Amino acid sequence: MQQLALRWKSLGVKVGFVPTMGYLHAGHLSLVREARQRVGKRGVVVVSIYVNPTQFAPTEDLAKYPRDLKRDLKLCRAEGADVIFTPSDVEMYPGKAAGYYSTYVVEETLGRVMEGASRPTHFRGVTTVVAKLFNIVLPDVSVFGQKDFQQAAIIQRMVADLNFPVKIVIAPTHREADGLAMSSRNKFLDAEQRSQAVILSHALQAAKAAVAKKSISAAKLKSDLQAFFTAAPLGHLDYVEFFDPKTLQPVTQVKRGAQMALAVYFGKTRLIDNAQL
Ligand code: AMP
Numbered sequence: 041m042q043q044l045a046l047r048w049k050s051l052g053v054k055v056g057f058v059p060t061m062g063y064l065h066a067g068h069l070s071l072v073r074e075a076r077q078r079v080g081k082r083g084v085v086v087v088s089i090y091v092n093p094t095q096f097a098p099t100e101d102l103a104k105y106p107r108d109l110k111r112d113l114k115l116c117r118a119e120g121a122d123v124i125f126t127p128s129d130v131e132m133y134p135g136k137a138a139g140y141y142s143t144y145v146v147e148e149t150l151g152r153v154m155e156g157a158s159r160p161t162h163f164r165g166v167t168t169v170v171a172k173l174f175n176i177v178l179p180d181v182s183v184f185g186q187k188d189f190q191q192a193a194i195i196q197r198m199v200a201d202l203n204f205p206v207k208i209v210i211a212p213t214h215r216e217a218d219g220l221a222m223s224s225r226n227k228f229l230d231a232e233q234r235s236q237a238v239i240l241s242h243a244l245q246a247a248k249a250a251v252a253k254k255s256i257s258a259a260k261l262k263s264d265l266q267a268f269f270t271a272a273p274l275g276h277l278d279y280v281e282f283f284d285p286k287t288l289q290p291v292t293q294v295k296r297g298a299q300m301a302l303a304v305y306f307g308k309t310r311l312i313d314n315a316q317l
Pocket of ligand 1: 059060061062066068070071183184186188211212214215221222223224
């Protein structure tokens, strides 16, 4: 893959890159379209499909994470992606099992809150694998989803801090008809959980409406939303936060333009969503 990328570089071919963990849905495909837009017909679009073990904690769903490479390849082809990069664990982390892998990329500020607080080793795995993928694919542009808002902010920070010569594009969240953000993990929801999962986007809408005309204290808005969640008894709120979209620092007073993010468990399935209010 890297040799191919070096060859593209020498020929002046622009490279657009969409890193994913596969089990693709319309949200992923919108990123592929965005990448194509950015590099044009003469550029190449690379999609990576790799379920990265270092971003899963031992207690998390690495083994169970949904996979369907055949279907993914079909979807990528139909969307006009040029190269699908599907490395194995041994290729990505050679020597890891034998203890010969010891270099990680750690962003030290933005990754401490929200997802980082709930999943302490998660972002270290994400920044490490994305840095590795950037060094392998050598993209000019890489597209990430707003669905993983904190992840996108951390990648942008990593790229700025470590001088990666890549432009990061953040694409909007693709949703099901009822508002549920598309996610590979939605397939784990049973019918009852699926119908209640719409509470995440409803909560974002409710908060948006609540701050449309006046600001509200974060504490009051949180307690209002906790009450709101009684409408989805199968959901267990992991966190809801209000913060500055640039710094990710929590705000005590929530006004229009603040970012809201939340994580909710339905059984063992953990769903996240976010929006600017
Ligand atoms: P994943 O396969 O979950 O690691 O996601 C790969 C990329 O797709 C990440 O940049 C995600 O933020 C993005 N993504 C996931 N779900 C959506 C969605 N519903 N809409 C837009 N982008 C998404």
